[in-house]
Amino acid sequence: MNSPNVAPVVGMVGAGQLARMTQQAAIALGVELRVLANAPDESASRVITQTVLGDYRNLDDLRAFADGCDAVTFDHEHVPGGHIRVLAEAGVAVRPGADALIHAQDKAVMRERLGAIGAPCPAWARVDSVSAVEEFAGENGWPVVLKAVRGGYDGRGVWVVESAGEAAQVLKNGVELIAEAFVPFERELAVLVARSPHGQGVSYPVVETVQEDGICVEVIAPAPDLDAEDAAQAQRIALTIAAELGVTGLLAVEMFQTKTGLVVNELAMRPHNSGHWTIEGARTSQFEQHLRAVLDLPLGSPAMTAPVVVMANLLGGPDPDIFSRYEHVLAHDPGIKLHFYGKEVRPGRKIGHVTALGTDLDDVRARARHAVTCLRGPV
């Protein structure tokens, strides 16, 4: 493809819903979006003509995919750092680069680095035995949070253990682990920032994320009743991390709000579930922002388009006939915005989200919940 006249080409490795929603922004900007997909019927490959089938773990596939791209970026964080370095050495603009991305791939490296730059973190240690966990608990108390150093997401790879016996069960998995002190948080917040290779940074308003069983079910923008100083502090932490780690593109920083201040929980370097509300709720969606950042274009306004925005994730229920429930939901609320990911419905799977916008928090939350409850169908 390419040409008119001459469209920038962004290659995104992975073809999940993040790439799918990036395509909406790419269409407007006139950017040609290419995805490296496992199959032609993945969420994004359904709607992207420039779909290349291949394996993101295979360097030759990555090399061929990157050829002709003005920038290469990611829908997930699983591409091996060594491959990214080879691409970068060959002149590919990989954004974020391997030295930044490692902090979203390896929780031990992330904790070391955040400690070094003074970002607020829980006490933590590498642990490879029950006795190491017991020693950590001796200093920090039970429960202890065990996390897989690599590969976890949506609550997978995280275990809250109350005893040496429970820790022993987790250690049996044989994965590399860190232990973190359990943070008695009041609520969870997230800050989404973008940073361009130029060094321009932009922060979206701080949001509250509501989790159930380790999965984000609701995002409220802005975080209700967050005082201005805490909000500024949260944004400062996220922008500092982006700059110190050399992030290019988006960085989502998940935080705990505690009685004694903010604590950084996790990092993600890509469009993030906590930013889906920006599609309608911010002047520049996170997906457009990510494209602008990786192409080193000036970043867009993160201003909100309504006083209150609530995004609710739609998880699959046992009845896959999702479209039969469209009519009721759309008739009930002419202002509700639906987003379907083109994924087969499976119970508990994230298959879409809804966004409600308005002025009254209780009303907006109720509208978002009503929509996902109805769309999910009988339980």
Place this chain on the structure above:
Amino acid sequence: MNSPNVAPVVGMVGAGQLARMTQQAAIALGVELRVLANAPDESASRVITQTVLGDYRNLDDLRAFADGCDAVTFDHEHVPGGHIRVLAEAGVAVRPGADALIHAQDKAVMRERLGAIGAPCPAWARVDSVSAVEEFAGENGWPVVLKAVRGGYDGRGVWVVESAGEAAQVLKNGVELIAEAFVPFERELAVLVARSPHGQGVSYPVVETVQEDGICVEVIAPAPDLDAEDAAQAQRIALTIAAELGVTGLLAVEMFQTKTGLVVNELAMRPHNSGHWTIEGARTSQFEQHLRAVLDLPLGSPAMTAPVVVMANLLGGPDPDIFSRYEHVLAHDPGIKLHFYGKEVRPGRKIGHVTALGTDLDDVRARARHAVTCLRGPV
């Protein structure tokens, strides 16, 4: 494609920028959008995997295209009515149907019908000779507006003639014509409405359209200083036309505002240039609304997302290197929204549009103009 789980399929005949922007809405709704395109590098076929190459004038191509579609609709109004009738008789849900669409295809039929339902129209007559034009001018004065009965758009197919001699020149083209009395208008307005097969109707706010050389260059929403009664009257006219003509999908009604009231100028039955501002400027974009209407889903809220929205068309200039001018435009105004159509730049060709949103009309207009002026480049 199809399945997840089970996505409605909408087929759009034509693959211009209207189909391209409809894809952005289809991605969110989980609707599978199919286009019948002339070539794989058209505006929409660049971004739609389910592109079928074929000729919209060929019934077999249309039949094959329609197979498996839950609804078939149009990016343009050039599909022969006879073909549409054959499809409908075969059970295809063609929206709008041939009996409605004829009013956007044939200006004589449109004028007859609008007269019959009492919509305000200029004096008009079919003319096939200079003497017929002279007779019409004798009753209604010069200048006379001659319009091709079929096939005109963007000012093509419309001639304002001041004399019998000028009329003779137009008649030499050999196309079927109507004459219309020249309307001494104060400004041009447009009303975009949607109507579903159920009969639900929705009207967007009345907008002012600014034309240069017969091409729309700017749309201002809402139309500045339009009094509430005129606005209601304009919406009433458009909704009445949609209902009386049995429109399914979108209907754009272009009107003249005159000292003595509103006069209907043109109809279009598809997403329309005067509605591009709705992508960011209304809670439901015209493209989403069109998909909802043709699928007979409940219609979405047409409420504005900002007090003032201005859309400016981007016409190509002599320098096609459009992306080199991105940086300045985005840096100048972090809130400006760009839309590129993936079309080769040619002088005067509509290759995109920009949208500015805000509270102050002069400021918002200036921002939109600045962006298109810069993007167009040296003249």
